[in-house]
Amino acid sequence: MPWQQLPADCLNKIFEFLEKDKVALHSSLLVNRLWCEVSVTILWRNIWIVIDNSFDDQHRLKVESSILKTLIACLPNESKTHLNENGILNSTQISKTTLFNYASFCKVLSINNIDQMIVNTFKDQKKHLLTEEIIKMFMKRISSLKELSIYANNSNNLNLSILNYPETKDCLTKLSKLSCNSNIKSDFFDKLSQICNNIQTLTIEFNDIISNDLKNLISSQNNLKSLSLRLNYDMTRDVITSLTKHSETLIKLKINWRNLYWNRKEQTLFITKFTNLQELVLSFHHKECFDGLNYTLQHIVFPQLKNLKFLHRCPEDDVLIKFLENNGKNLKEFYINSSNTLILLAIAEFCSDLKSLYILFKFDKIEAIKAVLNNCQQLECIETQYYYGLLKEKILLEILAKYSQKNFYRLKLHYYSSSQLNPKDLEEFFIYWKNRVQQKLFHFTIIFKYLEYYKVSNLKSNESIKMIEKYKILGNFEIITLNKKIIKLPIQ
Template identity: 30%
Template sequence: MNKLNVDCLKIIFDELETNSLYSCLLVNKEWCNIIVPILWSYSWKDISASKKKFFFNTILSCLPISSKQLLSDNNIKLPSTILLKPPLFNYISFCKSPPTIKELNDIIGMMFENEFNNETKYILEQEIFKLFVDQCKDIKVLWWDNSHPLLSFPGASTCFSQLYITYIDIDFVNSNSLEDMAQICKDLKILVIDKCCQDLPGLISLIDAQRDLEEILFYSYKDRKGTCKELGKALARKVNTIKCLCLESINIIPPSFLTLFTNLKELTISNIEEYDDTSEEIKEIKQYLAILEFPYLQKLKIWLTCYKELAMLILKIKGNIFEIGAGINNKNIKDVGMLIKSIANNCQNIEKLDIYMRHTDFIHIKLLLLNCRNLKLIVVYNVYDDDNNIGDELLDILTKFSPNSLTTIAISGKWKYSFGAFERLFESYRERNSLEFFIIDNIDNAADVTAKFIHITDNHRIIIKRYIIMGVIKLTNIPTLK
């Protein structure tokens, strides 16, 4: 057999699992030279816990002599093997992203058993970030969640010039730093802003500087209020490029600005405040949802109880939508049937649906399943149902009318389901593709992870296990009996 050239090997190795790559490292020098850059290009979340200590040791070995001396002067003792053994590669140069501050702190704690005070830990963090900024020439992702002066480190103008995705925590990044980043970074595609509650000139400059910004996502805190009018104007100046807009608080930008984003493909709006259906903010957003037009929209997630307005919006989308999420756990829920009918009649290509409803709206699910034969996933949340003995009605509708494409079902754990209804559903999938089946909930106490399984008995678990063994159920979150 002729020897494969380097390009072919790279293509093959890119498709392999991480564990396989580690074993391939030892084949020969050529393979090692190809695989090392691939391994170090992975994001930190893709590295197993068992390998992180090895990776961190290697990072420490790449620190320049000046950094190692600074650490020593501050009583940060590195392992002797790191001080003596020079690295075989410039590993850091292969990385596409520095670690997040949480990832870095987790590893520091694991390596040094939390023996540092905050001051010395900050120095260690600083030298590691300096190393990444100096050596990485092609960083694509930046998780900007720390107070280190990243842009003042040597190499910053090169390191951050090719950023594709940036997450910014406003608690740590001030307006001046954002202004400096705007001078370096011009080609962001995705920008995520956390804890933003007021206009920041630096953030506005950063948005204005981008040539082709496609996605922007805003997250916030419950206790932070404020409307960012100037920020809304900056976004409006990018309406020709922004295709995805996510607002976790309805107060971030005035709803009137939404009328400008006619090119959107994805829209998400939620409200992290305590829900008040009669508030002026909710009334205003409902008014705009009723008149908005997004002819190219493909994904729509509105986590508010405005089903009527969503039904009216969907009428104008003309069948292009593939994913919808709607509702919130609110006792004043109404017009669910109107929304589901609008989806069933106008969104035949829909593939994913997340929706909050009462059991009185189950009947509308039948029309949805009959009309939307490309549906792949359905998630149904229970909203304030006093009667929880009606889960079988939903399961029987899914059993009788689900299209062959529907392979992921997630249903509320607040309803009760009989053993027979479980078996009927799973039997209907014996001749179809394997099913992913989940019990989920809008749990009031998020810390109680078992609350969703309150009505799942040992008999339910026995049934689940049997159909897993048969290959009918491919994946589930329901713990089975051993």
């Protein structure tokens, strides 16, 4: 069967894998009518991804304008007439129609993105009328919203009309993911808690004001599984108490704590209540944030813990080693910004089933690195950094080729300086790798944090590209710059 004639159900399964690749989905719209009808529903399921992933301001504004024009064209006639009478839309804008009812395809709604799009396009004081009409349209057209994002920089300016329509209850009853901040008006959280009781993923940013009814929204959920907290200011005791009520169901917890406050114990000790966690991510920007946790972490056991990440600071070495001794046997993924030999040896001893590891490798820690590779025989992926003082790329590749186990196949290297790899180094590695007993194709991803480092890198030379092309049968090689644009090299 020609690929253009695949049935709709097959196309739908294929396009599901492209949900975040909006460029590919948009191209699919142009193949034929069937492809268009199938791909458009997935493209518009979360249209805000296009805005969030825009490379620069100019591109973002262009995308915002296109989405806003489409949403305006989707508005019902009574809304267009109302906006025309108030001088917001002109006769040309209200006369446009669309091929599809795009708003009905949306399963994710971002109130802030709607507000921002309108602010960037309409400068007058009546912009809130357009926001209200678009939100009203979503509430009427979406049968069951899955995700809602709503953040207030100033609660008096945030458009909260989403709860004012009779269709809202049906639209939000099955809401499974909510992202918000703490300073939205209290009556908003009170009304929302009466409608939404099945939120499974909750993200909250805590600011200087915490609405009184936020605790009620948290307590009213029946099966909360994933919780993400950004602590710009302290949580209240009532909120912490509400959170701990979900200790039986919660399996994912992420905390981002950038600022440092005095009551560190109260703000962190509640973590130990969630003993059914499968994933724990702590993004603490000050080592002192662990003060209230250090003693407890040495004794707490998370029997189900599979993913553990310390994105910035980590506990004291002796505390972390004891924690790994108690919890390392089930870990599949471990992320830590450390190059400490004791930590490497603890990983080798206690985390034998590890599949993915992010860690720093210093030039004088080669024996500890070998211990990790020898003992962690299920290890598939290593992610690390390269800059002055860390292990040279050439040596790292040699160690991986000689000592990694047969399951290992992926390396991600983050650059904070220019790469010193040359064509000869690459060929030596490829020859080593070619002679291994390998189960999967090798994946080598290089991520340059600053574009200028790529521009002066040896990897940019034609000789390096030719070398990669010569050994492309071994796997995939890609370079990613800071703006997420993939520099494609000739490996398929």
